[in-house]
Amino acid sequence: MNRRDFLKIIGATSGAALATSCDRPGLPDFISPVLPGDTLPGEAKLVHSICTECPAGCPMIIKVRDGHPVKYEGVPALCMRGQASLSRFYHPGRLKSPMLRGQNISWEEAVAAIEGALGKPGPHAFLSSRTTGALSELIDGFCQKRSVERLPEFEVYSYAAIRKANEIVFGKAALPFYDVKQADFLLTVGVDVIETFANPVQFAHDLSEAKLKWVHAESGLSLTGINADERIVIPAGTEAEFLASLPEHIAAALKNAKRPLVIANGSAALPAAKMQKALNSPLDFDRGLDYSRVGTLADLDKLRERSFGVLFIHDIDPVAYRPSFAETKAAFRVGFGDLMNETLRKCDLVLPLSDALQKLGATPAKVVSSPVTLPNVPEISRPKGPVLIVPPSIRTFDGRSDVLPLLSEIPDPLTVVTYGPWVTVSESFNMKDGDLIEFTVVGKTLQFPARVMPGQPAGVFTVQRPFLKGLALPLAENGEELTTLPLDAVRATGKNVDLPMLSGGMRAEGRGIVPGLEHKHEHDQEHKVNASLYPPHTHKDYRWAMAIDLERCIGCGACVAACYVENNVPVVGPAEHVAGREMSWIRIEPFVNETNEYEMLPMMCQQCDSAPCEPVCPVLATYHTPEGLNAQVYNRCVGTRYCSNNCPYKVRRFNWLDHPLEKPQELMTNPDVSRRPKGVMEKCTFCVHRIRRAKDHAKDEKRLVRDGELTTACAETCPAQAIVFGNMLDKESLVYRQAHDPRAYRALEELGTQPAVYYLKAEKKA
Amino acid sequence: MKRLAYIAVTGWFALAALLFVGLHFQVSVREQRLEQPIHFPHTTHVIKVGLECVKCHTTVGKSPQAGAPPLAVCMECHKNVKTDSPEIKILTEHWQKQDPVVWSKIHLLPWHVQFNHKRHIAANVDCAVCHGEVKTMMQVRQVRSLEMGWCVSCHRENKAPTDCWTCHK
Numbered sequence: 001m002n003r004r005d006f007l008k009i010i011g012a013t014s015g016a017a018l019a020t021s022c023d024r025p026g027l028p029d030f031i032s033p034v035l036p037g038d039t040l041p042g043e044a045k046l047v048h049s050i051c052t053e054c055p056a057g058c059p060m061i062i063k064v065r066d067g068h069p070v071k072y073e074g075v076p077a078l079c080m081r082g083q084a085s086l087s088r089f090y091h092p093g094r095l096k097s098p099m100l101r102g103q104n105i106s107w108e109e110a111v112a113a114i115e116g117a118l119g120k121p122g123p124h125a126f127l128s129s130r131t132t133g134a135l136s137e138l139i140d141g142f143c144q145k146r147s148v149e150r151l152p153e154f155e156v157y158s159y160a161a162i163r164k165a166n167e168i169v170f171g172k173a174a175l176p177f178y179d180v181k182q183a184d185f186l187l188t189v190g191v192d193v194i195e196t197f198a199n200p201v202q203f204a205h206d207l208s209e210a211k212l213k214w215v216h217a218e219s220g221l222s223l224t225g226i227n228a229d230e231r232i233v234i235p236a237g238t239e240a241e242f243l244a245s246l247p248e249h250i251a252a253a254l255k256n257a258k259r260p261l262v263i264a265n266g267s268a269a270l271p272a273a274k275m276q277k278a279l280n281s282p283l284d285f286d287r288g289l290d291y292s293r294v295g296t297l298a299d300l301d302k303l304r305e306r307s308f309g310v311l312f313i314h315d316i317d318p319v320a321y322r323p324s325f326a327e328t329k330a331a332f333r334v335g336f337g338d339l340m341n342e343t344l345r346k347c348d349l350v351l352p353l354s355d356a357l358q359k360l361g362a363t364p365a366k367v368v369s370s371p372v373t374l375p376n377v378p379e380i381s382r383p384k385g386p387v388l389i390v391p392p393s394i395r396t397f398d399g400r401s402d403v404l405p406l407l408s409e410i411p412d413p414l415t416v417v418t419y420g421p422w423v424t425v426s427e428s429f430n431m432k433d434g435d436l437i438e439f440t441v442v443g444k445t446l447q448f449p450a451r452v453m454p455g456q457p458a459g460v461f462t463v464q465r466p467f468l469k470g471l472a473l474p475l476a477e478n479g480e481e482l483t484t485l486p487l488d489a490v491r492a493t494g495k496n497v498d499l500p501m502l503s504g505g506m507r508a509e510g511r512g513i514v515p516g517l518e519h520k521h522e523h524d525q526e527h528k529v530n531a532s533l534y535p536p537h538t539h540k541d542y543r544w545a546m547a548i549d550l551e552r553c554i555g556c557g558a559c560v561a562a563c564y565v566e567n568n569v570p571v572v573g574p575a576e577h578v579a580g581r582e583m584s585w586i587r588i589e590p591f592v593n594e595t596n597e598y599e600m601l602p603m604m605c606q607q608c609d610s611a612p613c614e615p616v617c618p619v620l621a622t623y624h625t626p627e628g629l630n631a632q633v634y635n636r637c638v639g640t641r642y643c644s645n646n647c648p649y650k651v652r653r654f655n656w657l658d659h660p661l662e663k664p665q666e667l668m669t670n671p672d673v674s675r676r677p678k679g680v681m682e683k684c685t686f687c688v689h690r691i692r693r694a695k696d697h698a699k700d701e702k703r704l705v706r707d708g709e710l711t712t713a714c715a716e717t718c719p720a721q722a723i724v725f726g727n728m729l730d731k732e733s734l735v736y737r738q739a740h741d742p743r744a745y746r747a748l749e750e751l752g753t754q755p756a757v758y759y760l761k762a763e764k765k766a
Numbered sequence: 767m768k769r770l771a772y773i774a775v776t777g778w779f780a781l782a783a784l785l786f787v788g789l790h791f792q793v794s795v796r797e798q799r800l801e802q803p804i805h806f807p808h809t810t811h812v813i814k815v816g817l818e819c820v821k822c823h824t825t826v827g828k829s830p831q832a833g834a835p836p837l838a839v840c841m842e843c844h845k846n847v848k849t850d851s852p853e854i855k856i857l858t859e860h861w862q863k864q865d866p867v868v869w870s871k872i873h874l875l876p877w878h879v880q881f882n883h884k885r886h887i888a889a890n891v892d893c894a895v896c897h898g899e900v901k902t903m904m905q906v907r908q909v910r911s912l913e914m915g916w917c918v919s920c921h922r923e924n925k926a927p928t929d930c931w932t933c934h935k
Contacts, residue, residue, distance in 0.1 A: 030869040030870065030872075032836060033836045034860075034865070035836055035838050040833070041831040042833070043829055633931075674878045689935060693830075700888075
């Protein structure tokens with residue numbers, strides 16, 4: 001390029017830049033409401049509701065700002081799915097109008113069409129997901145009045161085996177509440193109690209308060225398994241055999257325990273129920289989730305033998321799990337749903353559901369026993385050769401949440417893969433991450449990229465159920481899907497794809513990041529000096545700090561989802577992830593040692609007192625606040641990324657692109673937090689907007705912020721109560737006490753960064 | 767030839783500068799002459815009738831955001847006062863239809879700044895310090911720059927916090 005061309009380009013670009021820099025975004029409105037509201041402008045209104053993202057139905061509080069819900073909070077906790085379900089409310093694909101065979105029609109026309117069809121010969125039937133409370137009564141009322149048969153409710157995970165076993169053993173065909181707080185020994189066999197089983201958030205919460213020894217037996221590798229005090233690997237499909245002949249030390253522990261709790265599902269449900277009765281396990285049938293109206297997949301298959309007039313299908317996608325359901329004979333199909341799915345595409349009339357927040361519902365009602373046919377004790381068929389295990393997903397449950405893009409953005413906690421699908425394989429299979437594997441299951445040949453996981457048993461392949469949507473799995477005698485299937489023709493295709501994984505490696509390499517898991521290399525201790533040339537910072541009223549108890553942390557990723565929603569962190573998509581440009585401010589890092597024991601560590605900005613990012617910023621966009629926070633001033637940042645390069649914790653995120661939101665997602669934005677444009681660096685702020693608000697409220701009363709009055713989004717949603725946030729200058733505060741616990745340490749402390757995040761090492765391991 | 771090139775380049779930059787100044791001027795003009803759905807003369811209400819600012823702006827001292835007065839406040843008087851004026855007829859129509867009035871916002875802060883009205887009222891900062899003498903205005907316009915230097919100079923004078931994260935969000 002010659003000088004003249006250079007000048008031309010400079011001139012043209014500077015002119016263009018000037019012209020665009022004057023362009024202002026649309027002016028915000030200043031609205032006079034009709035009546036004074038019951039809340040102040042700029043303050044959140046709190047509305048009680050129930051999460052509808054899975055059948056557990058956790059109670060939650062909706063934070064409403066200026067008429068828009070901007071955040072869900074659990075009472076007392078919410079999982080990753082619950083946190084992300086706010087994006088279902090604002091999903092751009094939400095159905096807006098009734099549709100008759102693809103044509104938009106009015107509600108009057110839709111009702112007339114239903115009336116017309118109901119007048120024709122029946123029988124008419126109503127199929128819904130598990131419903132409770134007011135919604136269930138409403139459907140009952142409708143069905144009685146219009147002589148519509150209410151079919152057994154559809155849930156992929158119906159706990160039929162447990163209910164049948166409990167009817168035989170306890171005379172109650174119900175799913176009990178497992179009162180883990182009353183137990184002093186816990187044995188779980190193949191059930192992912194802290195991921196999706198029954199009421200996982202409640203279980204994880206109770207478990208964090210329980211004092212017990214926990215043994216988990218499984219044939220794959222799960223988040224539940226790595227969190228147990230002892231993980232036992234058993235051959236696939238032998239859960240019942242395992243219970244029948246327990247290892248000696250477990251049998252002895254069960255005998256010595258005062259109130260041991262045994263939980264198992266599937267073929268092991270009946271022996272487990274017998275043990276529960278014999279051992280006086282703390283079960284509470286009055287507090288369990290009411291599954292009495294829920295049928296099995298076998299019940300769904302039976303519908304094909306019948307012929308219906310009008311078939312109502314309410315808020316479910318059975319075609320994804322039993323494709324043959326689409327062939328069920330019905331003269332007129334009416335589907336209810338919030339987003340288009342395979343089942344709704346097969347319906348004559350589609351009716352949009354009101355949003356989750358307006359759905360009628362109730363907390364679990366009292367359990368009613370219903371007659372269930374006695375089961376035959378299923379024959380144990382142990383597949384020979386390689387097996388496929390099909391568990392539900394902690395991110396999308398049975399797949400109903402996979403329409404929420406945020407849940408694909410957050411890594412599956414244990415495998416750290418974001419955008420799937422993938423198959424988890426054993427290290428012994430001699431593959432690399434991303435190698436395409438081909439196998440045949442139930443007569444269908446599938447290809448999935450491999451994710452090699454230490455601790456995955458040899459010969460066991462794991463694909464989460466949502467990735468097998470559209471495939472009908474064979475049913476067990478109890479009417480539930482088999483979760484262990486024989487695999488044929490497993491072979492490597494020789495191809496490799498880019499698997500979006502958000503972890504460089506899972507070995508701690510002796511750096512002492514997780515001292516509960518592996519020993520730190522000795523020589524590192526020599527460097528443990530404060531090498532700063534600057535005088536230490538002084539703090540007047542506050543020095544914000546965080547303590548994370550790794551013994552409590554289960555790595556479920558709820559904090560990650562909460563952070564995304566609270567801080568308007570953009571969803572960037574798989575291509576950016578493969579390029580290593582994920583935007584999450586907090587991540588869960590799994591670490592594994594030589595004996596395949598795992599430890600999950602939440603990592604976010606450590607708010608260092610002697611922060612390596614600060615001195616390298618050429619424009620002072622990042623600096624130390626008087627309250628000990630490591631601040632980032634977005635509009636001052638010029639995007640050199642020096643700070644990110646100098647950060648030993650790799651928690652700074654650069655906006656490579658703008659991520660415009662599709663309407664109406666912009667209403668989901670938390671108005672207290674900026675939406676960052678491209679070209680600037682961002683990171684965890686310790687939820688500084690919450691700090692600001694708490695200080696504002698305290699100042700009104702002329703006092704300092706009290707301990708416990710303020711917490712961060714990640715700490716607030718944590719089911720295991722692992723995260724504590726507070727003021728280090730307050731010596732009575734919980735965070736001060738935890739930071740001075742003998743278990744407390746700071747990550748990479750020998751670098752002299754003096755982080756404000758204290759980890760409490762897990763002592764059960766290593 | 768070479769000289770011509772120099773003239774062209776200089777001319778181009780001059781044009782860009784002119785464009786910048788022009789657009790800037792246009793933007794500031796747009797800010798000051800925004801059309802409002804109802805002509806609301808502050809001066810009539812404050813000087814002639816003698817109302818205090820907080821009579822209508824009720825939440826300004828209680829909340830981080832000031833918020834626009836609810837229509838119910840307007841109707842306390844205008845159910846009976848000047849009901850035949852064309853502007854009040856528009857107001858009454860909104861009230862009868864229970865339809866909120868969407869005003870054009872005059873005092874705008876950049877996307878990365880937060881401002882807490884309550885704290886400033888609690889510190890006895892007069893409304894006019896930031897909003898100018900609104901009571902003399904037939905139509906509200908922005909008279910202060912609301913730029914960072916202007917904010918910080920006042921914060922420094924009054925020993926208010928000058929940490930970046932006080933205002934930058």
